[in-house]
Amino acid sequence: MKSFLRLLLLITAFCCFHFTDTFAQKKKKYVVNAYVGGFRGLVNTEEIDADKLTHINYAFVNVQDSLAVLTNLATDSTNFRKLNELKLKNPDLQILISIGGWAWSENFSDAVLTPTSRLLFAKSSVDIIRQYNxxxxxxxxxxxxxxxxxxxxxxxxxxxxxxxxxxxxxEELNMLEKEKGRKFLLTAAVGGSKSFIDNTEMGLLQPYMDYIFIMTYDYGGKNGTVGHHTNLYGYGNSSDVSSADQSVKNFIAAGVPASKIGLGAAFYGKGWEAETGKNNGLGEKRIKSVPGGGYSKLKDSLINQNGYKKYYDKKARAPYLFNDSTKVLITYEDEKSVKDKCKYVKKHKLAGIFFWEYFNDPKEYLINEISRNLD
Incomplete structure (x- = not known):
């Protein structure tokens, strides 16, 4: 009986060691961070492929009266519980609250105006982390x-x-670390423009940060013209065209270490009607914006369908669609452009990649490509 028990213990120990060793080997080297929109209500967490992510940023928490505020407590609290349950599939997954966003940034300036208001804001932000683990x-x-x-x-x-x-x-997160005995992250999503750098002190603030996620999307053309919105490199004849590469270089020059930078990918397209069909609309005057849609929808219903023809700008490393009859151009991210961004992350030793927004690509065409290329 003792021999049997000894054998059983040895087998158990071997299995545990083997599992731990295998799991350690699978741990991702690069950040793969998904923004998940909780502002819509309940999140379908069962549709999130947690094994392919390292972080989820829950969007969004509001700012009101110098406080970080959950505006829909019932759905937010449920979403936090369900997102934490994804750690049963991926124990290394980390869940962060993302405060602000395009629609909820109006009160930031007031919230951080004085030492008192900053302390209120910081404490209320960290209190949410503490309460929902x-x-x-x-x-x-x-x-x-x-x-x-x-x-x-x-x-x-x-x-x-x-x-x-x-x-x-x-400082508030440091106190929470002492309280809980573990690490807590501080990150930021930042604009990709040179004007964002000029209006901030990136070199001074970066020591407080774990990661800085550059929103290398929503670029568009200059001076009201049609252009790419999430291109990796510049294009055309202009030397000052916005691109992910230029944004990264600008932030590094401003004092942000490459190892803290996350490169942004857009899981959605943006559309514009061009004034003419010259050069498939690229560089032409914008008449109006039109819906672009998430990538799954674009791939399944618009690429080389319904009057839209796919083109690829080799210089920009960016795909786009153009409808010659309506003069509508849709700029977006596809598997090839995402693969190029993953290569860029590796080449320039960046922290990893992030994207807005997970459910824009429910068929996971792009997250699968990222997973294949950032292991």
Whole structure:
């Protein structure tokens, strides 16, 4: 009987060691961060492929009266519980709250204006993490010291207060780390423009940060023209065309280490009607914007269908569709462009990749490509 028990213990120990060793080998080297929209209500967490992610940023938490606020407590609390359950599939997965976003950034400037208001904001943000057993805070202020959505409050002092906000948040998270005995993350989604860098102190604030996610999408053409919205490189004859590559270079020059930078991928397309069909609409004057749609929808119903022909801009490393009869161009991300971004992450030793938004591609065409290329 003793021999049998000894054998059983040896087998159990071997299996545990083998499982741990195998799991360690599978742990991702690069960040793969998905923004998941909780603002719509309940999240279908059973449709999230947790094994292919390292982080989920829950979008969004609001800012009201200098506090981080859950505006729909019933669905938010349920979503946090269900997102945490994904750790049963992937124990390394980390869940962060993302505060702000395009629609909820109007009160940031007031919230971080004074030491007292900054402390209130930082404490309320970390209290959400503490209460729901989450893993960190992500800030998506669009934009400090610049106009974002119509009606947003912004002021020159935002430049310094942006830095002081992260300092206050880091101090609160440090206290939570001592309380809980584990690491908590502080990240930010930041605009990809040079003007964002000019209106912030990226070199001063980056020491407080774990990752800085550059929103290398929503570019478009210059001066009201039709252009790519999530291109990796510049294109055309202009030397100052926005691109992911230029954004990364600008942030590194501003003092952000490459190892902290996340490169953004768009899981949705953007559409514009061009004034003419010259050059398939690229560089032409915009007449109006039109719906683009998520990538699954684009791939299944528009690419080389319904009057849309697919083109690939080799210089920009970006696909686009053009409908010659309606003069509508749709700019988007596909498997090839995502693969190129993954190669770029590896080549330039960036932290990884992130994307907006998980459910824009429910068939997982793009997340599967990222998983194949960022292991």
């Amino acid at each position: 989450l893993d960190g805070v992500d800030i998506d202020w669009e934009y400090p010291a610049m106009r974002g959505e119509e009606g947003n409050v912004f002021r020159p002092e935002d430049k310094q207060n942006f830095t002081l906000m992260f300092k206050a948040l880091r």
